[in-house]
Amino acid sequence: MDPRHKKILQYNRINIVKVLDPSKISGELLKRGIFSQDMMDEITKSGTRRDQARQLIRDLETRGAKAFPAFLECLSGCGYRDLADLLQKENQTSPHHPGRLPPVDLPIYNPIDIRRPDRVPGPQPKEVPLHPGESNVFPAPSPGERETDCRTRRTRRDSLQTYKMDASPCGLCLIINNVEFRQLSDRSGSDIDCDKLERRFRSLNFIVTVRRNLKQKQIKMELSSLAKKDHSGYDCCVVVLLSHGAEVSHNRFPGAVYGVDALPVPVQLITNYLNGQNCPSLQSKPKLFFIQACGGDEKDTGFEVSPDEVEPRPGGADDQMDAIPTSSSSDSLSTSDEPDARTSLPTPSDILVSYSTFPGYVSWRDTQAGSWYVENLDRILEENAATDDLVTMLMMVNDVVSQNSAKGLYKQMPGSFNFLRKHLYFQAPPGSRSPA
Known part of the structure; x- marks a missing residue:
């Protein structure tokens, strides 16, 4: 959908929700192919009339360039002519530049010191003593090793600086690999990504x-x-x-991943399943989410820098996107959440969500070698888990x-939402320890 049309819907959401009954225009939306029957069913299940209207507007924003004018036609033909005229008037007079997305108020976070405890200047906290009969995963170094192997010495027991990560097995790892879709392109x-990460986390004792x-x-x-x-x-x-993914409305973690039936699961709902309230046995323990999916359908062409600044790496010849196209009525679907999931749960802690791409942008995947993100995540875990x-x-x-560059032009920038409270060191595979 044109960013200008999205902005009009967002600015008039209160007026729309106040009067609109989705059941009165559902037939016209179905007839025009803007929504499928499954999508309308999801909207109907979202709650009260107002809740349904809010959900309809959120979903409408993902339905492509033809969705907004079709919506105005539906309103005019179903007794909402005043509302249609209001939206049409703003469409004709809106000063919003069509090439720019509407401004978004993002939360402001204080910077976190990511230095390891052994690099922080000043006096260091004493190592937590072990109980009789216990031993560290890594034996204490000899005096001659202390100067050369300081990076591999770390306290495994829970402390103010480091999560306890010495259980065996360390934890459970669930990998959901969606490849073959009904209405969307296969991935x-x-x-290849799945096999790499399955082997990697097994090697890290999961x-x-x-x-x-x-x-x-x-x-x-699941x-x-x-x-x-x-x-x-x-x-x-x-x-x-x-999986495939898309940008959706959110108040905590952006984005959604799609089932093979092309219905989405918002990332903020995914994280809610494992937070301290819904999974008490994981309270105060790190919950890690790694997402290889698009955060939207915008392509990043990057900006020019000095050749000395970075070393460009061309992507593969078979690069594909994990985005949901928004120009077809059969692609991007509902973003409905379970009842009260966004309002009844506490602020997350001990959660990290790592995204393959910046919210709103596509994520690239080579059909022969796997995705850029997973390929490098796997390699860096292999090479650095013992020390970093x-x-x-x-x-x-x-x-x-x-x-990297896809087709010699498009870029990708991974990132994460980090609510961890401590440093997290994985259990290094046997034989992977090396001097700093």
Whole structure:
């Protein structure tokens, strides 16, 4: 949808919600192919008339360039001529530049010191003593090793600086790999991503479960089942989502991933399943989410820098996007959430969501080699898990992926929403320790 039309809908949301009964225009929306029957059913299930109207407007914003004029026609033909005239008048007079997205108020976060405890100047906290009979995962270095191997020495027991990550197994890892879609393009190359991350997290001492080609309801069922498990004997939980994705309205974590039935599951709902309220046995433990999916349909052409600034890396010849096109009525679908999921849950803590791309932009995937993001995430975990914390490694991923170019033109910038309270070091595979 044209950003100008999105802005008009957003600015007039209160007026629309106040008077609109979606049931009165659903037949016309279906007739024009703006929504499918499944989508209208999801809107009907979203709650009261006002809730349904809000959901309809949110979904309408994802329905492509023809959705706004078709919506005005539906309003005019179904007894809402005054509302249609109001929106049409703003469409004709809106000063908003069509090439710019409407401004968004983003939360402001204070910077977090990502330095490891052994690099922080000044006096260091004493190591937590072990109970009789216990031992560190890594034996204490000899005096001659202290100067050369300081990066591999880290306290495994829970402390003010570092999460406890010495349970064996360390935790559960769920990988959802959606490849074959009904209404959307298949995601060739995703099985390569899945195999890499399955091997990687097994090597980091996680119990890995892989689920392939799940519908929206099945994704929710898997997450609900994961939340109901007893994690008291584990130190961490990981969820990996490989699918198509899109930009949706949110108040916490942006984006949504799609089931193979082309129905979305918002990322903020995905994280809610494992937060401290819904999964008590994971309270105060890190919950990690890795998402290979588009955050929207905008392509980033980047900006020019000195050749000395970065080393450009061309993408593969078979690069594809994990975006949901918004120009077809059969693609981008409803973003409905479960009742009260956005309002009844506390602010997340101990959660990190790593996105393959910046919200609103496409994410690139090579059909022969897998996605840029997963390829580099896997490699950097292999090379650096023994010495670096997770946040540092994700910055390495950001740096490498940002230097790739799809078709010699388009760029990609991964990022994360980090609500971890401590440094997180994975259990390094045997034999991977090396001097700093």
